[in-house]
Amino acid sequence: MELQGHAGAGHDALMAARNQLLALAAENPELTRVRHNGLDDSPQLQIDIDQRKAQALGVAIDDINDTLQTAWGSSYVNDFMDRGRVKKVYVQAAAPYRMLPDDINLWYVRNKDGGMVPFSAFATSRWETGSPRLERYNGYSAVEIVGEAAPGVSTGTAMDIMESLVKQLPNGFGLEWTAMSYQERLSGAQAPALYAISLLVVFLCLAALYESWSVPFSVMLVVPLGVIGALLATWMRGLENDVYFQVGLLTVIGLSAKNAILIVEFANEMNQKGHDLFEATLHACRQRLRPILMTSLAFIFGVLPMATSTGAGSGGQHAVGTGVMGGMISATILAIYFVPLFFVLVRRRFPLKPRPE
Known part of the structure; x- marks a missing residue:
């Protein structure tokens, strides 16, 4: 996830919010290894250019930047042939003149008249603390936060906890999910449409199978019985309605x-x-x-190891296994009594019409 500073309070405020968020996450037992994915602030040498003095001395800002880059880093000049091999030529200040911060006072930059002007005439240096890399996400200053859900906790639950922790930060800070977390949130938002499409496809297939629009209703009416069992089992175990549970719910719809x-x-x-x-x-x-009973019990015992699994990834397995088990148990027990009732009611409401000869 990306912790963003929406109010433009500056880098120091963003770092304070980051530290506060990490402290809150460390106190939550359902989260583990929540950390900043990057380098901490480190000492940096800040060079301040007095633009009025530089302009009076005829020194251009571009020439100052080029000189700093060449002296401290290096600049590619040209190639030359040496014993049949092409070698590159780089220009850089000699080592004794680029080892200390005060060495900048020994450098000169050429002005527009061709004269050499010392850096000490228009530049000063000072030490400060800053980030080695300034990050931006969607136009806002941001820092990347990574972490994991504790064993037995689903990723959806962990993401909800992080969102609640961000709300405890001062005003002006928010979060954006990235990578797999973003895809999980996106998939969760599409769940209602997926459920509707899955029910429609099942209904159309049944209508084609029975060559009737009424008989499929007696089959579809049993789906809520399985959904109730899946929701009840998930609630009893204290699990969340995350993407893993939604995958199991689609399975329950088909099996019911x-x-x-x-x-x-x-x-x-x-x-x-x-x-x-x-x-x-x-x-x-x-x-x-x-x-x-045979097919339902076989499937229930088949997902039992998922519902009772431990270790890494057990949170997602618990969500799928618990939802499917609860849905199948309720759908199996209740379907024996309610499916005949639904079929009789639908058939009496829409009597069977004789086929034309």
């Missing part, structure tokens, strides 16, 4: 519909063959009870 299809498919076929609606539904429940 699958259990309902096992009953509705069999009952619909018997009803189309002329059997009484109520008898066909009861017979379908008896015949499909064992397959529903």
Whole structure:
């Protein structure tokens, strides 16, 4: 994440806010290794140029910058041939004249008239503390903060905690998520649309399967039963509605519909063959009870290791495993009773029409 200074309070205020945020994060047991991803402020030599004196002496600012760069760093001049090899020529001040800060007073810069003007005539130097690298993000001064969620804590929970900690900082500071955290937040914002699309696709597939617009409703009505179980299990374990839980919720939607299809498919076929609606539904429940229990229990025990996992990455596994387990348990138990009810109600409301010969 990037901690931003929106009010333009300056570098010192941003560093104070950064230190306060890191201190708050260190006190929270659900966060670990929260730190500044960069270098701390270090001593820097600040050179102040008196532009009025430089202008009076006929010295251009560009020439001053070029001289500083050449003397302390180096400047590429040209190439030359040496025994058949091309070598580069760099110009730099001799070592004895660039080792100390006061050596700047020994340098000269050429003015517009061709004369040599000493730096001491228009420049002074002083020590100050500053950042080795000034960062900006989206136009604001910023510092990068990195960290991890504690074992057993999901990344969504950790991100929510960091947002709450930033709100405790003085006014004028905010955060922006980057990299994988930004993608996670972006995915979370798209969850309602994804749920709606997934339900629509399931409904359309069922409508094509049964060649009816009414029968799929008896299947779709069981989906909230699985969602209730997933939300209840997640709430009981104190987990958050993060992207991992949302992935598990999509799985619960499909599996809940699958259990309902096992009953509705069999009952619909018997009803189309002329059997009484109520008898066909009861017979379908008896015949499909064992397959529903076998497939549901197999999946529940399959995700049990995820719900009870430990170590690195366990937070995401807990969110997926707990949501799927809770959703499957509620969908399996309640579907046995409610799917036949929904099917009978929908079929009575929309009776089966005879197909034209």
